[in-house]
Amino acid sequence: xxxxxxxxxxxxxxxxxxxxxxxxxxxxxxxxxxxxxxxxxxxxxxxxxxxxxxxxxxxxxxxxxxxxxxxxxxxxxxxxxxxxxxxxxxxxxxxxxxxxxxxxxxxxxxxxxxxxxxxxxxxxxxxxxxxxxxxxxxxxxxxxxxxxxxxxxxxxxxxxxxxxxxxxxxxxxxxxxx
Amino acid sequence: xxxxxxxxxxxxxxxxxxxxxxxxxxxxxxxxxxxxxxxxxxxxxxxxxxxxxxxxxxxxxxxxxxxxxxxxxxxxxxxxxxxxxxxxxxxxxxxxxxxxxxxxxxxxxxxxxxxxxxxxxxxxxxxxxxxxxxxxxxxxx
Numbered sequence: 219x220x221x222x223x224x225x226x227x228x229x230x231x232x233x234x235x236x237x238x239x240x241x242x243x244x245x246x247x248x249x250x251x252x253x254x255x256x257x258x259x260x261x262x263x264x265x266x267x268x269x270x271x272x273x274x275x276x277x278x279x280x281x282x283x284x285x286x287x288x289x290x291x292x293x294x295x296x297x298x299x300x301x302x303x304x305x306x307x308x309x310x311x312x313x314x315x316x317x318x319x320x321x322x323x324x325x326x327x328x329x330x331x332x333x334x335x336x337x338x339x340x341x342x343x344x345x346x347x348x349x350x351x352x353x354x355x356x357x358x359x360x361x362x363x364x365x366x367x368x369x370x371x372x373x374x375x376x377x378x379x380x381x382x383x384x385x386x387x388x389x390x391x392x393x394x395x396x
Numbered sequence: 397x398x399x400x401x402x403x404x405x406x407x408x409x410x411x412x413x414x415x416x417x418x419x420x421x422x423x424x425x426x427x428x429x430x431x432x433x434x435x436x437x438x439x440x441x442x443x444x445x446x447x448x449x450x451x452x453x454x455x456x457x458x459x460x461x462x463x464x465x466x467x468x469x470x471x472x473x474x475x476x477x478x479x480x481x482x483x484x485x486x487x488x489x490x491x492x493x494x495x496x497x498x499x500x501x502x503x504x505x506x507x508x509x510x511x512x513x514x515x516x517x518x519x520x521x522x523x524x525x526x527x528x529x530x531x532x533x534x535x536x537x
Contacts, residue, residue, distance in 0.1 A: 316527050320527060330455060330458050330459075331482050332481075333478055334455055334459050334481075334482070337462050337463075337478070338458070341462040341465050342519070343514070343517055344519070359526045360528055363518050363519055363520040364518060364519045364520070365520055366514075366521050366522075368522060385513075386465050388464075390462060390464070392465045392467070393465060393467070394466070394470065
């Protein structure tokens, strides 16, 4: 979690900056709101083994939402997390059993919108694909490495590095859709 | 409070949309460059990139940063799709960008030692990947 916070310091600071800039720094710092959000994380962790995502951390750390807004957003976020996990599960079931535990939603990779994260993953050397349910996923191995040349089954669209591998001067791989 | 929260999201969303449009205007400006026909693809790309680098962080800037290594004939499609998905599903197009982007790509260099570098990049191949059962260490959301 501390890594997530470190990775999203800019978002947290930017969000706080926006709030401060428009004079809302006095709203929504109620104790109840700050307690409800971690309580939702705890529920997620207990039920699904999930730790808070970058978005969760950003919402909490910025601390600008009121108790009710915070609770509403947290509940919505929990619903969305559950929806994403169901879609990822459905996509993973289309792959060979040994690969299934290693298929992750692109939302795990960063805080940008899913399609942008998918493209980012491909440029970083991973295989990413969109399932028929619309969810973008990618695959890592047991060590957490992106896998260059995975061939997903039943994918709507796949992005992955080109072969032979070519890397640009800024360290990104050439990639194409398949 | 609800109105203020909505205002924040609207401001954020409109900001994202504007950055895609801003980059589109860079291509409009590029098309009017007096030496457009003599500029090399790399020079064209660099002219746009310099301007994009000056933008604040945004979804448009994020997708631009990974667009240079996309297949040339897919770059516009990728950028357009990012714009559409970020902008809530509305239509987005930039004819000038579509006309110029496919040739505005970076020079790419093959690295003969790339496979040896993969370990350092946290990247692997199917041949070398370890798919043995593990305790999940990467949390899902």
